[in-house]
Amino acid sequence: MTNITERYDIIIIGTGAGGGTLAHRLAPTGKKILVLERGDFLPREKANWNPQEVYQKHRYHTDEQWYDKEGKAFKPQTGYWVGGNTKLYGAALIRFRERDFEKVIHKGGISPEWPLKYSDFEPYYTQAEKLYDVHGKQGEDPTEPPRSEQYPHPPVSHEPDMQQLADGIRELGYYPFHLPLGLKLNESDRANSPCIRCDTFDGYPCLVHAKADADVNAIRPTREKYANFTLKTNAKVLRLHTSESGREITSVETEIAGERHWFSSDIVVVACGSINSAVLLLRSANDKHPNGLANSSDQVGRNFMKQLETAIVSIHLDVNRASFQKTIAVNDFYWGEPDFPYPMGMVQNTGNVLADMIPAEAPPLMAPFVKLVPHYELHLLAERSVGWWLQTEDLPDPNNRIRVVGDNIHIDYTLNNTEASDRLIHRWTSVLKSIPNSAKHVLPFSIYPRTHIPEQAVAHQCGSCRFGTDPKTSVLDLNCRTHDIDNLYVVDSSFFPSNSGANPTLTIMANALRVGELLAAELR
Ligand SMILES: Cc1cc2nc3c(=O)[nH]c(=O)nc-3n(C[C@H](O)[C@H](O)[C@H](O)COP(=O)(O)OP(=O)(O)OC[C@H]3O[C@@H](n4cnc5c(N)ncnc54)[C@H](O)[C@@H]3O)c2cc1C
Structure with missing residues (x-):
């Protein structure tokens, strides 16, 4: 039996392009929002702009070890910070082309049609460009x-x-x-x-906070302005627990400073990045969801893409x-x-x-x-x-997938x-x-x-929980809510059914604003 430490209207897990943007969009609703972020604020220090520290010593990358399809260990080039990977990104914020939302024949196969089109995203691209100083x-x-x-x-x-x-x-x-x-x-x-x-921009944190990232442009201003917004850093979510029916998330098990806490809310949003979102759902398997949460389709973790x-x-x-x-x-x-x-x-x-x-x-x-x-x-x-x-563009392939084996993360790609x-x-x-x-x-x-x-460069990761109308072939519905669990959403790069040849992040931000609008209406 778990003791719920604190109760909120909505919990968002992760503060990157997806989670940070969503939190910024939802804070004005006045609802009680908890944001859980496994990383800390990235330190401002001279090393931010030191190429040796950044490129040779990987100062801002995790020490974790992941495994490739042959079982060979590698160190992923990904960081856990407030702002997620946008702290290190190159901030090329580009819209997908109209045809990227259609079925496209490639030399190597087919890029599938999206259930929503460019026109559905256009207003949110416009909002995202304003929010992120494009x-x-x-x-x-x-x-x-x-x-x-x-x-x-x-x-x-x-x-x-x-x-x-x-x-x-x-x-x-x-x-x-x-x-x-x-x-x-x-x-x-x-x-x-x-x-x-x-001359130290792409791949470097910005020492003077002039890069438009999810920390500087979304999380910090939200934290300063809204008393209904709580951010807990160094808070790693370990597992999501469901009700007996398996239809709702009842608690979010989190490790903070070596101690376990259980938070609850009406709505839970996973925004850990395509790889870690799939990992969290898979690690949260229980009797009602033996293959991982929201995974009755066996699609969680599959169709992973990275260009x-x-x-x-x-x-x-x-x-x-x-x-x-x-x-x-x-x-x-x-x-x-x-x-x-x-x-x-x-x-x-x-x-x-x-x-x-x-x-x-x-x-x-x-x-x-x-x-x-x-x-x-x-x-x-x-x-x-x-x-x-x-x-x-790389093409979605169900065999390109994220798996969890014991405690280890495997990327079969x-x-x-x-x-x-x-x-x-x-x-x-x-x-x-x-x-x-x-x-x-x-x-x-x-x-x-x-x-x-x-392989260790997973910057443009996406697609492990794609959205769609058919619960047999997709994990999320068109609102990015899981088909299987009524109060569980995934709002990061996981939802992409295909990858396009453009940089992914403006689309992640636009989608977070789109889902934010829907959630704001639901929470009203
Ligand atoms: C060097 C580099 C350059 C890039 N350049 C560009 C570019 O120019 N243009 C572009 O479009 N994209 C670029 N990208 C990609 C871009 O950074 C990502 O597309 C974007 O950050 C993904 O957003 P996200 O919300 O899906 O995930 P992330 O930004 O990775 O955010 C996930 C968040 O979840 C947190 N988290 C993970 N697991 C847990 C857990 N269990 N509990 C609590 N918190 C958790 C993480 O710490 C992180 O804050 C670049 C990336 C890198 C690394």
Whole structure:
């Protein structure tokens, strides 16, 4: 028998893009909200911007060990903080394309139709862009979906060397556009701008809190303003318990400072990120739900996706003087090209390549070189680099799944749709090689080492509890409520039926605002 420590109207587990945004949306209802977050506030310290600490020592990643499909242990590149993975994200906040919500034939299979369409998400994309300070420019990207409003902020400008590169790409007939980014930048008043356009952005926490993340933009302002909002940090939820009928969650078992607490509420929202949400449901198995909570369909944990990701570095003779390099994106190959009529994905800058990042991220082609050269040469290499990030949609496969074995988390994942990704790498490399020599960075003998992003990079994780109308093939209904348990919701990247080739987080935030509106009406 458990003693309920405290009772609330709603409990939200996790403070990332899903949970943090939902909490922000629901606080004005005046309902008693408890947010449980296993991490702490990420410390503000000089190490936030230290590439050695961040990229080589993984200072802000968990020490946990997970297991791949062969049972081999690996350290996941994920962090447990207030704000979740948005503390470290690159803040590229981009809408899915209209066709991403439809059934799409890929070279490697089928990306299924979503039960809701772009038009259902559009108003919430608009709200999410405002909440997360998105800077962008309409009319540059030929694949962009219709918008009801302009971007809330002007695009983040290209610095001169990046502008030259964008011009060179455009001269070839492509459409480079300003990457939509969530940050607090005022380019017309740089002296008072919170964002200083630094070279430590993508993958780094922001020391000056100028990145628009779920901690700074959602959780902190909510905590300051609303007395009905309670945040407990270092509060790891271990298990959800149900009533005898199995139809309601009756308590949320949580470990805080080594002690067990049981909280209860009318509504419980799981927002632990796609992997940990599935893990929590699976770990909470009981007599009524022997395969895990909300898992009568055997779909919890399945259809896990994370995109095919490749980093390419172009190295040139001239120094790249740009301080904040993550500004260019290209979608010309998003839906394929005439002789490859299948989606290939998106290209964007990675942000800066710094000397201390190279040993950690060294592409195979560079690895032997990196071992041999002293730091000074690495520095010369880094300052002549431009980083590119290529991402291609992976397709839902029931065998790509999250499992819990004993206490351990297993990620059974096999890459698919690889031909489309290979094609994108090949095409982008050929574009870089063809940029007219007038573009400062590109010389005929530029080299293009690349690395496939490995399994431990689970940044774009999604899809382990997909939403749908059929309880036999989906875990959540269209409101992200579990089909099996009346007061249980999952509001994070888990709900995606497919992944798209775009970055996932704006869609996670928009969905949290959509579900928040429904819950606010229900709680009234
Ligand atoms: C280096 C990096 C760069 C990225 N760049 C981009 C980008 O440019 N654009 C983009 O769109 N996306 C980017 N992403 C991905 C983005 O961060 C995620 O899509 C997003 O954070 C997912 O939101 P979420 O709410 O699903 O999960 P998360 O943000 O991971 O939040 C989950 C939260 O739940 C908490 N939690 C987990 N388990 C428990 C538990 N048992 N009890 C209590 N709390 C728990 C976690 O601590 C965390 O706070 C990037 C990610 C990384 C790591």
